[in-house]
Amino acid sequence: xxxxxxxxxxxxxGLFLHPVVPLALQPYLPIAVIAALDAVFGGVxxxxxxxxxxxxxxxxxxxxxxxxxxxxFLGDQLGVGSQLSTGVVVVLGIRIFSNVAxxxxxxxxx
Amino acid sequence: xxxxxxxxxKANALAALLAILLGFAVATQVRQNQSLGLESLRQSDLLxxxxxxxxxxxxxxxxxxxxxxxxxxxVSGSTSGAAAVRAAQERLDALGILAxxxxxxxxxxxxxxxxPGGKVTPPVLLDAIQELRDAGAEAxxxxxxxxxxxxxxxxxxxxxxIDGRSVTQPYxxxxxxxxxxxxxAMEIPGGLSENVRQIGATIDIAQEKELTVGALHPLSEPxxxxxxxxxxxxxx
Numbered sequence: 430x431x432x433x434x435x436x437x438x439x440x441x442x443g444l445f446l447h448p449v450v451p452l453a454l455q456p457y458l459p460i461a462v463i464a465a466l467d468a469v470f471g472g473v474x475x476x477x478x479x480x481x482x483x484x485x486x487x488x489x490x491x492x493x494x495x496x497x498x499x500x501x502f503l504g505d506q507l508g509v510g511s512q513l514s515t516g517v518v519v520v521l522g523i524r525i526f527s528n529v530a531x532x533x534x535x536x537x538x539x
Numbered sequence: 540x541x542x543x544x545x546x547x548x549k550a551n552a553l554a555a556l557l558a559i560l561l562g563f564a565v566a567t568q569v570r571q572n573q574s575l576g577l578e579s580l581r582q583s584d585l586l587x588x589x590x591x592x593x594x595x596x597x598x599x600x601x602x603x604x605x606x607x608x609x610x611x612x613x614v615s616g617s618t619s620g621a622a623a624v625r626a627a628q629e630r631l632d633a634l635g636i637l638a639x640x641x642x643x644x645x646x647x648x649x650x651x652x653x654x655p656g657g658k659v660t661p662p663v664l665l666d667a668i669q670e671l672r673d674a675g676a677e678a679x680x681x682x683x684x685x686x687x688x689x690x691x692x693x694x695x696x697x698x699x700x701i702d703g704r705s706v707t708q709p710y711x712x713x714x715x716x717x718x719x720x721x722x723x724a725m726e727i728p729g730g731l732s733e734n735v736r737q738i739g740a741t742i743d744i745a746q747e748k749e750l751t752v753g754a755l756h757p758l759s760e761p762x763x764x765x766x767x768x769x770x771x772x773x774x775x
Binding site: 435438442448450455458465483510 | 548549550551552553554555556557558559560561562563564565566567568570571572582583584
């Protein structure tokens with residue numbers, strides 16, 4: 430509940446404060462957001478499975494974000510930026526889908 | 540997400556912090572994507588967009604060129620249409636003057652042949668007309684009869700008839716053309732003036748800067764003659 434409220438607070442803050450993203454970080458922000466979403470869904474699934482560990486959640490959140498951004502950055506330097514970015518997005522999408530499926534099974538018993 | 544009750548534990552606080560960050564990042568990214576399209580993209584994406592824009596601009600250039608050509612065609616078509624109309628109007632005017640269906644005005648001479656003794660015959664008048672034409676007269680009338688290509692002079696019961704209409708002396712001839720040429724043509728030795736005086740009539744010529752040939756000749760359709768089509772070979 431509190432994290433959900435926290436999410437709403439963060440959304441509101443982002444909408445009202447008009448922050449400007451630093452130019453260097455701009456290409457990586459979307460990937461970071463997707464990676465963070467993946468970690469969040471994984472955390473929710475862990476809660477529903479009853480195996481939630483806050484340390485695991487925080488570490489997975491941060492490492493997801495950092496690794497995804499790093500992979501895309503590396504791809505840009507190597508010249509395969511768009512392909513690697515596509516790959517990362519696909520993998521994260523698959524993981525999000527599988528976590529959401531688990532959550533759905535818990536919530537709707539279906 | 541069905542939790543028992545919100546508790547202020549370290550886990551909750553940490554999760555809340557991360558959630559705040561996530562919400563912040565999502566909102567920022569969405570806003571970024573909406574407002575600044577190009578600056579957040581990578582080089583390859585920008586190249587694709589540039590290629591797209593170049594292609595579209597070249598297509599629009601071609602469109603613009605085609606439309607320009609069409610517009611030029613229409614403009615020139617309209618002016619050539621106006622030129623054609625002007626040419627047709629000029630032709631109409633010229634033919635009208637020749638056929639006697641249009642009044643004419645311009646410089647010319649007024650010639651009056653007085654014939655109290657009735658000595659003037661149709662050939663004399665015909666001669667006058669021929670001499671005037673030879674001197675470049677473009678529109679001629681005798682009294683109130685317009686002289687055209689088909690005009691014929693005959694001797695009627697009461698006098699000279701032109702196109703079947705009676706004309707009586709004094710014969711007032713108005714001719715439009717170059718006044719000096721026409722009057723000097725009348726006065727040449729052995730010319731019209733001499734002939735008229737020899738048969739006992741009087742002739743009086745006055746040059747005018749501006750006179751009107753107002754008599755009209757009724758237009759009649761030819762009954763036998765037909766125009767030859769332009770593409771058919773003409774028989775000798």
